[in-house]
Amino acid sequence: MFKIGDFSKLSQVSSKALRYYDNIGLLKPAHVDSFSGYRYYTIDQLPRLNRIVALKELGFSLDQITQLLDENLSLAQLQGMLRMKQAEIERQIADEQQRLLRVQARLQQIECENTSSAYDVVTRQVMPMTIASIRDRVPDYSHVGHLFHRLFATLGEHQVQATGSPFVRYHDGEHREDDPDIEACIAIEALEIEHEHITVSKLPAVQIATTIHTGQYTTLSAAYGALMTWIAHNGYDIILPNREVYLRGPALNRSAETYVTEIQFSISKRVNI
């Protein structure tokens, strides 16, 4: 019979942990003095404690270990749990490696440019939405306002409720100053409209990499650069078209310095063969 401290030294498991295991019913002492409350363990309990520690190192929670030990389950069940654990660990490793990649990309960027980027790139989902849009190949970017003008005018005529911020989709494979293929979009309540020049379509939910640009549109290219670099360094592929969301644009008649624009690229994890 060992007191808790001796058993703790023997097994190298803290007495706090031993008490906890007692509380949750994972390892009850062989004897508890009913007067003093002292816990007494025997050497026979060491194998069970060892098993607990071993399973803990495999990554099982104490809850799972309790089940594993008490509901003495079949070999097949144990095998199943191990396989699940295996898959889980593999997923975790992949996550960590992804994280490592991001940290390294950030470090590399600091080393190369000797500056920390003003753009923080984040991945997230965009919700699916129904949009009304006008798509056209226009001479240059200054015509975007015109497209939105036509779009909103038509929606107004039909009394269609727009929601969210207006955005454009760029359908060209690469950046081009001249004759870009632009689609001016706005999310709408889901309903049917018919009108020449206006298309209603549903955009599915997609995973995107996104960054926020604050300031005039003439400096947007820096944000594009940061975003593209990030995507390349973090092992993603771009899926066209990309979106440019005008979170705060010219509509408010405020200074161009206060414009806020979000750039979104739909992405998928690059498959390395």
Place this chain on the structure above:
Amino acid sequence: MFKIGDFSKLSQVSSKALRYYDNIGLLKPAHVDSFSGYRYYTIDQLPRLNRIVALKELGFSLDQITQLLDENLSLAQLQGMLRMKQAEIERQIADEQQRLLRVQARLQQIECENTSSAYDVVTRQVMPMTIASIRDRVPDYSHVGHLFHRLFATLGEHQVQATGSPFVRYHDGEHREDDPDIEACIAIEALEIEHEHITVSKLPAVQIATTIHTGQYTTLSAAYGALMTWIAHNGYDIILPNREVYLRGPALNRSAETYVTEIQFSISKRVNI
């Protein structure tokens, strides 16, 4: 000005989290209505929130992010934090891979032997200790009792306090039935003794892989087998000598079925070149 729900939709950060960030001072709303308590956010806060999310995905804690954002630190400091993070993630990945190895070893064992081993192998430290011992090359294992007899007799003569369980150290590179080189040991309070045939030495703290065998000594080899297999499958190298700790041995005059023995191999992580 967005209410918390709108800002949440915009950023894909839950409003619960936004409130939490407000509480810990990480992201205060641009305006809080003093009457209703409603939080109002502006689009200008999106970059900061984005930065928070980005840093969170790098693995920083909210506490660290608060420091990173508010104590606007130098590029060198940021670089330092990133490097530390990098090292931490690399360590984590190594840990997970170790864990994966263990799970796979366990699965492999089930598949090969179609049974779950009775032996759970655990790694831990043994504390440094001062021991008294008698080392001898004896004809066979049955002489171990004799060695301990001499050891305890001598300690008794000198009134030396023994602590812990007696154990032996096997100095032979491999298992041999005949003429093994055996050292019978017992931990003692640190003091000087001189006596022919008895050695006092200090054992350093070492990392060990250990398992517990319950039952007669004739079946110890199964435990050895399980332990050796585990060590091989988990990428460790053995450092001699190994110890056999008699947690409950013949001294109590109980049935040999109740003997409890711990086998310890000092290990080091195998370097893969």
Place this chain on the structure above:
DNA sequence: CTTGACTTTGCCCTTAGGGGAAGGTGCATA
């Protein structure tokens, strides 16, 4: 008998919020 080492229970603490209750607001509609 005393002393010191050990043990007990109990409470609060840790991360990053999630879930839910009770009650107050804001906006659109009848």
Place this chain on the structure above:
DNA sequence: TATGCACCTTCCCCTAAGGGCAAAGTCAAG
């Protein structure tokens, strides 16, 4: 203007696996 209804607020409890600390009780040796 009254009323829904969706949204917002604070408050409290919960998570996993114990760690730290405090007050009080116990054990064993001298």
